[in-house]
Amino acid sequence: MNTDTGKVTLLSAGPGELDLLTLKAVKALAAADVVLLDDLANPDIVTLAPQARVIRVGKRGGCRSTPQAFIERLMRRYALKGLHVVRVKGGDALLFGRAGEELAVLRDAGLAVEIVNGISSGFAAAAALGVSLTHRRHCHGVSFVTAHTEDHGEPDWAALAATRTTLAIYMGMRRIDGIAAALLAHLPADTPAAVVQWAGGIDERRLLTRLDRLAADALGAGFGSPAVILVGDAVGESAEAPCWERERRGEQGGKMLPALSVVRAA
Amino acid sequence: MNTDTGKVTLLSAGPGELDLLTLKAVKALAAADVVLLDDLANPDIVTLAPQARVIRVGKRGGCRSTPQAFIERLMRRYALKGLHVVRVKGGDALLFGRAGEELAVLRDAGLAVEIVNGISSGFAAAAALGVSLTHRRHCHGVSFVTAHTEDHGEPDWAALAATRTTLAIYMGMRRIDGIAAALLAHLPADTPAAVVQWAGGIDERRLLTRLDRLAADALGAGFGSPAVILVGDAVGESAEAPCWERERRGEQGGKMLPALSVVRAA
Numbered sequence: 001m002n003t004d005t006g007k008v009t010l011l012s013a014g015p016g017e018l019d020l021l022t023l024k025a026v027k028a029l030a031a032a033d034v035v036l037l038d039d040l041a042n043p044d045i046v047t048l049a050p051q052a053r054v055i056r057v058g059k060r061g062g063c064r065s066t067p068q069a070f071i072e073r074l075m076r077r078y079a080l081k082g083l084h085v086v087r088v089k090g091g092d093a094l095l096f097g098r099a100g101e102e103l104a105v106l107r108d109a110g111l112a113v114e115i116v117n118g119i120s121s122g123f124a125a126a127a128a129l130g131v132s133l134t135h136r137r138h139c140h141g142v143s144f145v146t147a148h149t150e151d152h153g154e155p156d157w158a159a160l161a162a163t164r165t166t167l168a169i170y171m172g173m174r175r176i177d178g179i180a181a182a183l184l185a186h187l188p189a190d191t192p193a194a195v196v197q198w199a200g201g202i203d204e205r206r207l208l209t210r211l212d213r214l215a216a217d218a219l220g221a222g223f224g225s226p227a228v229i230l231v232g233d234a235v236g237e238s239a240e241a242p243c244w245e246r247e248r249r250g251e252q253g254g255k256m257l258p259a260l261s262v263v264r265a266a
Numbered sequence: 267m268n269t270d271t272g273k274v275t276l277l278s279a280g281p282g283e284l285d286l287l288t289l290k291a292v293k294a295l296a297a298a299d300v301v302l303l304d305d306l307a308n309p310d311i312v313t314l315a316p317q318a319r320v321i322r323v324g325k326r327g328g329c330r331s332t333p334q335a336f337i338e339r340l341m342r343r344y345a346l347k348g349l350h351v352v353r354v355k356g357g358d359a360l361l362f363g364r365a366g367e368e369l370a371v372l373r374d375a376g377l378a379v380e381i382v383n384g385i386s387s388g389f390a391a392a393a394a395l396g397v398s399l400t401h402r403r404h405c406h407g408v409s410f411v412t413a414h415t416e417d418h419g420e421p422d423w424a425a426l427a428a429t430r431t432t433l434a435i436y437m438g439m440r441r442i443d444g445i446a447a448a449l450l451a452h453l454p455a456d457t458p459a460a461v462v463q464w465a466g467g468i469d470e471r472r473l474l475t476r477l478d479r480l481a482a483d484a485l486g487a488g489f490g491s492p493a494v495i496l497v498g499d500a501v502g503e504s505a506e507a508p509c510w511e512r513e514r515r516g517e518q519g520g521k522m523l524p525a526l527s528v529v530r531a532a
Binding site: 014017018019020021022023024026027092093094095096097098099100101103104107113115116117118119120123124126127130131132133134135136137140141142143144145146154155156159160162163164165200234237239 | 366396505
């Protein structure tokens with residue numbers, strides 16, 4: 001046990017495979033006394049903290065789960081005992097996931113906090129599809145939004161569509177029909193759209209389609225959470241884009257894939 | 267030299283410190299025959315590819331630099347010789363930086379392409395400030411946009427402001443006065459704003475201010491490229507926020523920092 005002043009590391013576990021952890025994350029895990037493990041993080045991550053006490057604090061949307069206030073108390077209590085607490089969060093800790101509240105609690109307690117960045121699943125989803133999130137032929141940026149209304153309220157889909165940025169929508173699978181309908185009011189029906197479930201993990205699955213078929217195709221193919229929904233012309237640059245999408249952008253001789261393309265990770 | 271079929275890895279070097287590379291990136295570098303090095307990547311990264319031939323292909327905005335078509339030819343030529351080419355890009359390869367064009371060229375040549383994600387500087391900037399990009403009290407997402415007009419045209423600042431997402435603006439330092447003015451037409455003058463130069467690197471510097479003072483404060487304090495500009499209420503959650511910002515959000519007894527807060531990395 002460490003008898004110095006404790007500290008808390010907010011550690012980004014990335015999208016799944018341990019290979020996608022940073023060197024800095026691996027070092028922090030090796031030095032941890034206590035690991036608080038989010039249930040969207042790969043559970044094998046605890047092998048990198050063999051000496052640490054591991055506490056699972058899963059908080060999946062809609063399920064019975066560890067209340068946020070309890071997680072915050074745990075972090076504070078162990079760190080005030082002088083321990084190095086590593087709070088493991090899926091993706092990047094600073095994109096969704098309530099890091100803001102946790103940082104405020106820890107600062108109010110006078111505790112040192114270290115933040116270790118990681119790969120957010122929207123980036124892993126783009127890698128899975130083999131596309132840039134911001135192909136300059138199509139857009140000047142990308143917007144990451146959550147459709148988890150309890151946490152953040154309903155995004156302004158009209159405003160988001162008007163930006164012409166690629167949209168990376170997190171926590172949207174339960175409302176994919178409503179999201180697609182809202183976007184269809186502002187974007188062309190044939191706007192390329194994709195779903196990547198478990199992006200960057202060994203169970204990764206991906207689907208490429210168009211906005212007006214997005215909900216039916218994703219639900220029909222059995223896609224569920226956790227998944228990232230990508231919408232925008234940049235997504236249509238994927239080599240896996242269905243033939244009608246490749247024709248739309250003027251390519252000849254592409255692979256004739258079916259309109260609904262579902263691919264499992266190798 | 268590898269006599270099998272070659273391949274190309276688009277490798278994300280992250281924002282600067284080698285500690286922020288992923289394990290997957292380190293493995294790819296160790297296996298590289300040829301490394302094509304972007305000049306926004308930390309040059310020390312070549313120590314991780316000791317056996318590779320290193321070619322510097324910097325392409326800084328506005329400077330004399332290696333043309334994109336030449337870089338694409340180099341990648342293709344070496345890979346077609348059977349070599350493992352690692353194309354190192356700063357940040358995440360799939361956010362800005364022309365990965366889309368490179369992927370298309372490599373696929374047309376029938377080459378295998380691997381993408382290794384990394385930490386984009388907007389995430390490192392948020393870590394530097396100690397804020398969530400998407401504090402749920404303030405927003406439902408974050409938009410990453412480039413202000414590099416030659417590459418992507420002018421973003422629709424009105425539409426971006428209307429999304430109420432946090433804005434992470436890349437390549438904007440040369441036009442920071444115009445960007446701030448455009449946003450001021452749609453956002454309150456006291457909207458928190460920050461600049462983080464060399465985010466995630468040893469030369470990191472950060473500035474916290476408000477939108478109507480953003481350009482004057484950043485230029486007055488000598489901030490330049492490469493830097494990320496962050497705009498939005500989530501940014502004001504930083505413990506380093508100036509006293510007037512802490513008063514604005516109703517906190518008492520905060521540190522009385524000057525309105526212009528410039529902090530160098532330790």
